Amino acid sequence: MAGESGKIDPMYQFKIEPLAQLNLAGYDVSFTNSSLFMVLVLGALWVFMAGGMKREMVPGRWQMAVEGITGFINNMLTANVGPEGKKYVPLVFSLFMFILMANFMGMMPFGIVPGVHPFTITSHLTVTAVLALFSFGTVLVVGFWRHGLHFFSLFVPQGTPLALMWLIPVIELFSFMIRPFSLALRLFVAMTAGHILMKVLAGFVINGLNAEAAWVPLIVSFPAFVLMIGITLLELLVCAIQAYVFALLTSLYINDAVNLH
Amino acid sequence: MPQIAQILETYASQFFWLMIVFGLVYFTIGHGMLPKVEATMDARNRKIADDLAAAELARAEADDLGDSGEAGLAAARAAAQAKASDAKAKGAKDAEARLAKADAEISVKLAAAEAALSAATAKAMASIETVAADAAADIVAKVSGAKVTPAQAAKAVKAVMSNG
Numbered sequence: 001m002a003g004e005s006g007k008i009d010p011m012y013q014f015k016i017e018p019l020a021q022l023n024l025a026g027y028d029v030s031f032t033n034s035s036l037f038m039v040l041v042l043g044a045l046w047v048f049m050a051g052g053m054k055r056e057m058v059p060g061r062w063q064m065a066v067e068g069i070t071g072f073i074n075n076m077l078t079a080n081v082g083p084e085g086k087k088y089v090p091l092v093f094s095l096f097m098f099i100l101m102a103n104f105m106g107m108m109p110f111g112i113v114p115g116v117h118p119f120t121i122t123s124h125l126t127v128t129a130v131l132a133l134f135s136f137g138t139v140l141v142v143g144f145w146r147h148g149l150h151f152f153s154l155f156v157p158q159g160t161p162l163a164l165m166w167l168i169p170v171i172e173l174f175s176f177m178i179r180p181f182s183l184a185l186r187l188f189v190a191m192t193a194g195h196i197l198m199k200v201l202a203g204f205v206i207n208g209l210n211a212e213a214a215w216v217p218l219i220v221s222f223p224a225f226v227l228m229i230g231i232t233l234l235e236l237l238v239c240a241i242q243a244y245v246f247a248l249l250t251s252l253y254i255n256d257a258v259n260l261h
Numbered sequence: 262m263p264q265i266a267q268i269l270e271t272y273a274s275q276f277f278w279l280m281i282v283f284g285l286v287y288f289t290i291g292h293g294m295l296p297k298v299e300a301t302m303d304a305r306n307r308k309i310a311d312d313l314a315a316a317e318l319a320r321a322e323a324d325d326l327g328d329s330g331e332a333g334l335a336a337a338r339a340a341a342q343a344k345a346s347d348a349k350a351k352g353a354k355d356a357e358a359r360l361a362k363a364d365a366e367i368s369v370k371l372a373a374a375e376a377a378l379s380a381a382t383a384k385a386m387a388s389i390e391t392v393a394a395d396a397a398a399d400i401v402a403k404v405s406g407a408k409v410t411p412a413q414a415a416k417a418v419k420a421v422m423s424n425g
Binding site (some may be wrong): 011012014016017018022024027028029030031032034035038039041043045046048050051053055057059063066067070071087090092093094097098100118121123124125126127129130134188192 | 264265269270272276277279280283285291292296297299302305355375391393415
């Protein structure tokens with residue numbers, strides 16, 4: 001966390017460091033700290049799901065939690081897409097839970113162990129872009145597979161005046177094509193900004209405590225610490241909201257692909 | 262910003278591991294575990310719905326039973342009432358018949374008694390006439406010394422008695 005000579009670099013937390021070198025067909029696919037956290041997320045998700053698999057008629061707390069989230073995603077797709085939305089529950093559930101777990105994993109206080117720092121995989125554009133492409137790719141595949149070339153009527157909303165035919169489809173196409181970028185950037189920016197803010201505030205706390213003047217901790221560190229608590233709680237909320245937004249937008253886009261307009 | 266500064270060195274590794282991990286998430290969790298959780302939820306919802314339907318059926322049955330029970334009760338009450346009024350009517354008729362019979366017996370007895378009475382009265386009247394005629398003949402003989410035949414005495418008595 002702390003760089004050389006006591007400086008705190010709020011960007012250091014996003015740095016990818018290889019843990020094990022690996023080369024595949026000329027590509028550098030090293031196992032990095034980012035890969036490690038992906039695997040950790042997978043493990044945490046698996047444990048969470050496995051805990052809810054007792055399949056009891058009267059569920060316990062853990063099973064209730066798993067079923068609550070499952071029902072939540074289920075309802076989201078049924079409400080937005082209709083009965084056909086059930087088919088896309090595995091995808092949206094995987095996206096939602098993976099993003100949620102990744103966001104929370106980045107908030108874990110692993111930093112109390114010296115030399116370890118949590119890594120937020122969703123704060124990387126490469127990761128969010130791939131997730132957004134999964135969402136967007138599903139929409140394209142489902143749309144063309146179900147409707148063929150008729151899928152292009154998505155760009156012509158019902159009741160478009162003939163006089164505006166040259167403009168509306170262009171705007172619609174643009175807004176359609178920008179979806180993966182907005183999906184990827186929204187998550188990436190939200191996580192990055194939140195973590196930078198937390199790191200900067202933490203730097204205030206630590207540097208203030210290290211300052212020589214006795215008034216600095218009271219004036220700088222204490223308010224920064226109080227603010228830090230609030231920001232951390234807010235950031236936990238953002239973690240959940242960003243995962244929800246990603247899942248909700250994906251289900252809305254799938255609705256476009258399944259039902260057109 | 263390492264995300265952008267490192268993008269060329271790390272994109273292959275990021276894609277590679279994300280594909281593996283998200284593929285595992287999608288196939289083992291999304292398609293492996295999720296359907297089982299959903300199946301459990303569906304089974305529970307179906308059971309709850311079935312139980313509710315069974316309870317509704319049982320309630321309807323109980324309602325039916327209650328209705329028929331009430332109807333039976335009403336019928337039984339009506340039957341009992343009919344029987345009671347029948348018995349009352351029969352009793353009244355019996356009493357009337359017995360009363361009539363008793364009346365008849367009494368009137369027969371009364372008539373007999375009246376007949377006996379009038380016979381006795383007539384007999385007494387006859388004997389009174391005889392006694393009065395004898396007494397009249399005796400009185401005449403004692404007072405006037407004249408001999409009166411019983412026939413004359415009886416004639417005189419009859420004449421007096423018929424006068425009053």
